Each structure stands twice: as C-alpha cells, then as structure tokens.
Amino acid sequence: MAEEIQKKMQKxxxxxxxxxxxxxxxxxxxxxxxxxxNENKAVKEELLLLKKDAEVYKLIGxxxxxxxxxxxxxxxxxxxxxxxxxxxxxxxxxxALENKQDAxxxxxxxxxxxxxNLKISV
Amino acid sequence: xxxxxxxxxxxxxxxNLPQLAQLKQQVDHDLQVFQESLQALKIAQGKFVxxxxxxxxxxxxxxxxxxxxxxTSSMYVSGTIADTDNVIIDIGTGxxxxxxxxxxxxxxxxxxxxxxxxxxxxxxxxxxxxxxxxAICMMMEMKIQAQSEPQKVS
Numbered sequence: 001m002a003e004e005i006q007k008k009m010q011k012x013x014x015x016x017x018x019x020x021x022x023x024x025x026x027x028x029x030x031x032x033x034x035x036x037x038n039e040n041k042a043v044k045e046e047l048l049l050l051k052k053d054a055e056v057y058k059l060i061g062x063x064x065x066x067x068x069x070x071x072x073x074x075x076x077x078x079x080x081x082x083x084x085x086x087x088x089x090x091x092x093x094x095x096a097l098e099n100k101q102d103a104x105x106x107x108x109x110x111x112x113x114x115x116x117n118l119k120i121s122v
Numbered sequence: 123x124x125x126x127x128x129x130x131x132x133x134x135x136x137x138n139l140p141q142l143a144q145l146k147q148q149v150d151h152d153l154q155v156f157q158e159s160l161q162a163l164k165i166a167q168g169k170f171v172x173x174x175x176x177x178x179x180x181x182x183x184x185x186x187x188x189x190x191x192x193x194t195s196s197m198y199v200s201g202t203i204a205d206t207d208n209v210i211i212d213i214g215t216g217x218x219x220x221x222x223x224x225x226x227x228x229x230x231x232x233x234x235x236x237x238x239x240x241x242x243x244x245x246x247x248x249x250x251x252x253x254x255x256x257a258i259c260m261m262m263e264m265k266i267q268a269q270s271e272p273q274k275v276s
Contacts, residue, residue: 036215039214039215040214040215042213042214043213043214043215043217046213046214046217046219046229047213047217047219050219050221054219054220054221055210055219055220056217056218056219056220057210057217057218057219057220058216058217058218059216059217059218060216064210064218067217072217076215076217079215
C-alpha cells in the first residue's frame with residue numbers, strides 16, 4: 001500500500017517538475033513579448049514624431065530598404081496588435097499552468113497525508 | 123506564503139525559517155535582476171550619449187571631408203561626407219529614420235533622458251528591496267538565536 005502511494009507520489013512529482021519547466025518557459029516568453037511590445041511602442045512614437053516627408057528605411061538582412069512612412073506606421077501597429085494578442089495568449093497559458101501546479105500540489109499533499117497515516121497505523 | 127509580485131504586506135515574524143530563507147532567495151534574485159537591468163541600461167545610455175556627441179561634431183564645416191568608413195570592425199574604406207544635414211538613425215525593430223541634425227540631437231537627448239529615468243526608477247526599487255532583504259536577514263538571525271537558546275538551557 002505504502003509503495004503504491006510512493007509510486008503515485010513519484011508520478012505526481014514528475015508531472016510537477018514538467019509543469020514547472022513549462023511554466024518557466026511561458027514566463028520567459030511573456031517577458032520577451034513584453035520587451036518587444038515596449039520596443040514597438042517606442043518605434044511608433046518615433047514614427048509619429050517624424051515629418052511627413054522624412055525617409056524611413058527598414059533593415060532587411062544586411063540592406064536598408066526605403067519604406068513609405070505610412071506603410072511603416074501601419075506595419076508597426078499591426079505588429080503591436082499581434083504581440084498584444086500573443087501576450088494575452090501567453091498569460092492564459094501561464095494561468096492554466098499555475099492552476100495545474102496548484103492541483104498537483106494538493107494531490108501531493110493528499111498523498112503525503114495518506115502515507116503519513118499509513119505509517120502511523122502500521 | 124507564495125512570493126506575490128509587487129509590494130505586499132507580510133509579517134516577517136510569523137514566517138518560519140525555511141519560509142524566510144525562501145523569501146530571502148526570492149529577494150536576492152530580484153536584486154540581481156535589478157543589477158543586470160541597471161548594467162544594461164548603463165550600456166544603452168553610454169551608446170546614446172556617444173551618438174549624441176558624434177552628431178554634435180557633424181557640422182556644415184565637415185562637408186566634403188574624408189573619413190574612414192568601417193565595413194567591418196577591422197576593415198575600412200575611405201569616403202567623403204556628402205550630407206551634413208541629415209543622419210539616419212536606428213529607431214528600433216529594424217526601422218531606420220532620416221532626421222536632420224537638430225532632430226537627431228533631440229532624439230538622443232530624449233533617449234538619454236528616458237534611459238536615465240528608468241535607471242532612477244530601478245535604483246529606487248533596489249533600495250526598497252535592499253531594505254526588505256535586511257529586514258529578512260535580521261529576522262532570520264533572531265529566529266536562529268531563539269532556536270538555539272532553549273537548547274542551551276536544557
């Protein structure tokens with residue numbers, strides 16, 4: 001009986017560390033997205049400050065390609081929209097993982113208690 | 123018990139030693155992140171200041187003067203400055219914008235200011251965190267002493 005519980009605990013622990021790993025990845029992903037959003041915000045502000053006839057270039061590989069200012073603005077806006085969506089998605093993911101962690105934790109505690117009771121009764 | 127983000131009221135005296143140790147670890151980690159951020163910001167600030175100073179040197183008098191243009195970090199070709207009125211600035215995410223000298227000066231000034239503000243913010247947060255850390259350390263010492271004393275008596 002005790003062995004069975006221990007086996008179960010082992011399994012839960014493995015699951016826990018797996019979820020924890022996933023959680024860490026998700027959090028760093030969100031951080032990266034946040035910094036990308038911030039950078040895009042700064043670029044957008046800068047583009048808005050430019051004069052209408054200012055030349056804008058986009059770095060594509062090693063070359064600068066001239067771009068229309070309006071087009072650049074639209075591009076940045078689109079990218080910000082996309083990043084914001086991604087952030088929301090990642091946040092949902094993080095929340096789900098947190099819940100999973102909590103569930104495993106309660107399971108583990110239950111198993112631990114079971115094991116403790118078993119030892120006492122033995 | 124969980125290390126929640128932001129400021130949170132926790133009565134340190136109610137925590138036990140392992141909890142305090144965990145909290146201290148968390149705070150240490152936060153402080154380290156602050157340090158790293160400060161360092162990164164300092165580098166960014168240096169770059170903007172550098173660029174700002176370089177823009178100052180680009181006056182109409184430098185028009186037509188020869189310079190060495192770096193093709194790589196160790197190879198140069200000679201060139202002449204054809205346009206002393208406009209510069210092209212990397213504004214981030216792969217976009218480069220043409221600005222006149224005044225605009226460029228203003229850009230770097232704003233960037234330096236922005237970065238400096240961020241650094242000040244982090245410094246304030248760092249000081250707060252250090253205070254929290256000191257409080258945790260003190261509490262840990264007290265708990266350790268309290269734990270060892272009854273053992274001496276018995």
